[in-house]
Amino acid sequence: MAAHFALLIDPAAPDDERRDFADTFQAIDPTAPALSVGELSSQRGDGIFESIGVIDAHPQELEAHLERLAHSAALCDLPAPNRDQWRQAVAAAAAQCGTGEHVIKLILSRGVEHGPTPTAWVTASDAADFTAVRVHGVRVVTLDRGIDSTTSARAPWLLLGAKTLSYAVNMAALREAHRRGADDAIFVSSDGIVLEAPTASVIARFGDRFVTPAPGSGILHGTTQVSVFEHLATAGHETAYETIRTAELARADAAWLVSSVRLAAPVVSVDGAALAVDAQFTASLNRYLLTPRD
Amino acid sequence: MAAHFALLIDPAAPDDERRDFADTFQAIDPTAPALSVGELSSQRGDGIFESIGVIDAHPQELEAHLERLAHSAALCDLPAPNRDQWRQAVAAAAAQCGTGEHVIKLILSRGVEHGPTPTAWVTASDAADFTAVRVHGVRVVTLDRGIDSTTSARAPWLLLGAKTLSYAVNMAALREAHRRGADDAIFVSSDGIVLEAPTASVIARFGDRFVTPAPGSGILHGTTQVSVFEHLATAGHETAYETIRTAELARADAAWLVSSVRLAAPVVSVDGAALAVDAQFTASLNRYLLTPRD
Structure with a gap:
C-alpha cells in the first residue's frame, strides 16, 4: 500500500543532552517529491532499512528493529543511528496509524552524492491484507x-x-x-x-x-x-x-x-x-x- | 560532482510514429526534491542505470550504452527502453555540457511502489579530474x-x-x-x-x-x-x-x-x-x- 504518512528526519542532528527530537523531523506528503536525483539511495541502493509491523498503532519489536538498524549501519560504515531520535520518529508515525495492521519503514540513506550527511525518512502505510x-x-x-x-x-x-x-x-x-x-x-x-x-x-x-x-x-x-x-x-x-x-x-x-x-x-x-x-x-x-x- | 542539469522523462510515453519526444521530458533542478519516498529505486535499489562519458559535449559510445540499458531492462523485467526517447534525452543533457569532460547518467527505476509506470531521469554533471x-x-x-x-x-x-x-x-x-x-x-x-x-x-x-x-x-x-x-x-x-x-x-x-x-x-x-x-x-x-x- 502507498504510504499515508512520511517524516524526513535529520540523522545528523546532534545527540546532545536533550530528550526531544521533534524539531529534527519534518512531516512531508509521501506522494510529493521529497528526494533529489542526487540521492545515493536511488543511484546506488546505498543505505539501509527496516520494516516494522504495527498492530493497533503499536510498533512491534521496536528495539529489535533499532538494534538491527544499528548493526546494518555498522556493516555499511554509516553513522550509528541515534536511537532516541528514531524511536520518537516511529512513535510519531505510529500515532498516524489507526487500529488494524500497518507498516512503518525506516530508511537511512548515505545521502546526496558529495553531500555532507546521510538522509533519513520514516513512512507509515496500511498493511496489505495477509x-x-x-x-x-x-x-x-x-x-x-x-x-x-x-x-x-x-x-x-x-x-x-x-x-x-x-x-x-x-x-x-x-x-x-x-x-x-x-x-x-x-x-x-x-x-x-x-x-x-x-x-x-x-x-x-x-x-x-x-x-x-x-x-x-x-x-x-x-x-x-x-x-x-x-x-x-x-x-x-x-x-x-x-x-x-x-x-x-x-x-x-x-x-x-x-x-x-x-x-x-x-x-x-x-x-x-x-x-x-x-x-x-x-x-x-x-x-x-x-x-x-x- | 553534483549534477548541474536533470531531466525527468516519462518512460511510458507511447512510442507512436512520432520522432520528437521533447514533450516527454521535464527539466528539473537537480538539487531540488524530485522523487517521492515511494520510489522503488530508493526503497529497493530496483532499477537500472548507465554512466556515459561526455567529451566536449559529445556522449561517448551512446549506442553501446543504450544497448546495455536495454539488456539490463530485459534481465530485470523492466519495459524495453524507447531508444529514440533516451537518445533525445541524452542529446538534451549533452547540450548542457560545455567543453571538457562530463558525465551523463541514465536511470530507469521500477517506479513508485504500487504506481502505474517506471520512473526515469537523466542527469549531467562535471566529471571529476582524473x-x-x-x-x-x-x-x-x-x-x-x-x-x-x-x-x-x-x-x-x-x-x-x-x-x-x-x-x-x-x-x-x-x-x-x-x-x-x-x-x-x-x-x-x-x-x-x-x-x-x-x-x-x-x-x-x-x-x-x-x-x-x-x-x-x-x-x-x-x-x-x-x-x-x-x-x-x-x-x-x-x-x-x-x-x-x-x-x-x-x-x-x-x-x-x-x-x-x-x-x-x-x-x-x-x-x-x-x-x-x-x-x-x-x-x-x-x-x-x-x-x-x-
Whole structure:
C-alpha cells in the first residue's frame, strides 16, 4: 500500500543532552517529491532499512528493529543511528496509524552524492491484507543465492548480514518464483544449505524441534523469527539455530516463512513437493504475532 | 560532482510514429526534491542505470550504452527502453555540457511502489579530474565476490549481467579497498577467477595479448572495454576474452581498469605486488578514449 504518512528526519542532528527530537523531523506528503536525483539511495541502493509491523498503532519489536538498524549501519560504515531520535520518529508515525495492521519503514540513506550527511525518512502505510496467506500458505521454490555458506564470514564487503536498500536481487527472486508458478522463494547456498526467503526468515519443524538457519551463514537475523522462537520456548518447545540442507527442507514436518508484516505464512510446497500444514498451530502463531508486544 | 542539469522523462510515453519526444521530458533542478519516498529505486535499489562519458559535449559510445540499458531492462523485467526517447534525452543533457569532460547518467527505476509506470531521469554533471589517476594509476586489492564462475549462467535471478541500482556491495568493496590502503578493488570469483572492478572492467596484457574476462562469467560487459578492444585490434594487437586466474593477474605484463568516465587507469599493484606500468601506451589509450567518438 502507498504510504499515508512520511517524516524526513535529520540523522545528523546532534545527540546532545536533550530528550526531544521533534524539531529534527519534518512531516512531508509521501506522494510529493521529497528526494533529489542526487540521492545515493536511488543511484546506488546505498543505505539501509527496516520494516516494522504495527498492530493497533503499536510498533512491534521496536528495539529489535533499532538494534538491527544499528548493526546494518555498522556493516555499511554509516553513522550509528541515534536511537532516541528514531524511536520518537516511529512513535510519531505510529500515532498516524489507526487500529488494524500497518507498516512503518525506516530508511537511512548515505545521502546526496558529495553531500555532507546521510538522509533519513520514516513512512507509515496500511498493511496489505495477509489474512488468506496466513491460512492457505505459500508455495515456494528454492533458488541458488550464488554464495556458499562460508562466504559471509570471509567477505564482509558483501554485506550479507546487513539489510541494505540494494534489494534488486531479492525482487528478481520473487519474480522468478512467480514465473515458476510459486508464491515465494527460499534462497539456498551453492553448497546446498537453506538460507532465507527474499523478505522473510525460514523456520522448519522436524519432529518436536523448531529450527532456523544461524545468522552467521549470510542471512539477516529475522526480528520475527527471534520473537517466534521466544514464544515457542516459553510454550516449552525446543528451538535451535541449525544447518538445514536443501534436501531436508522438503522432509520437514512443517515450515513457515516469517516476517514483520505478513507474519507466519505456512509453506505448503517446496519445489512442487507438498508439505503438511498444521492449521491450528499456524493460527496460534499468528495470533501471537498479532498481539501488540515490545 | 553534483549534477548541474536533470531531466525527468516519462518512460511510458507511447512510442507512436512520432520522432520528437521533447514533450516527454521535464527539466528539473537537480538539487531540488524530485522523487517521492515511494520510489522503488530508493526503497529497493530496483532499477537500472548507465554512466556515459561526455567529451566536449559529445556522449561517448551512446549506442553501446543504450544497448546495455536495454539488456539490463530485459534481465530485470523492466519495459524495453524507447531508444529514440533516451537518445533525445541524452542529446538534451549533452547540450548542457560545455567543453571538457562530463558525465551523463541514465536511470530507469521500477517506479513508485504500487504506481502505474517506471520512473526515469537523466542527469549531467562535471566529471571529476582524473588526469592524475590516468598517469599514476591505482593500487588494487582483490576481493572475493562470493559467487563462483558458473553462477551467472545457473542463476539469472542474481542479475549478474545487469547494471542495477543495487550497488551497495560495489560501494562497500571500494571502502574495503581504501581500508586496506588501496585505491580500488578487483572482484574475483570464489573459484579464483578475475571478474571486474566495482565500477570498471579489467584488461590485462600478457606478452602481446590483451585479455579481459568474458561477460558470461557474471560481469557487466564494459562499453569502454569493448571500445578499447576495437582500438587495439585496429592497431594490430591481439585481443581475447579469456579466463584470468587471480594468481595470474599479478604476473601480467600490465593491467588497466577501464570505465566510461575515469577511462584507463593503469594498475600499479595487485594486493601489494607491484605491476609494471607502460606510461606511453597508457597515455595513448587515454588519448584515444578522450577523442569524441560514437
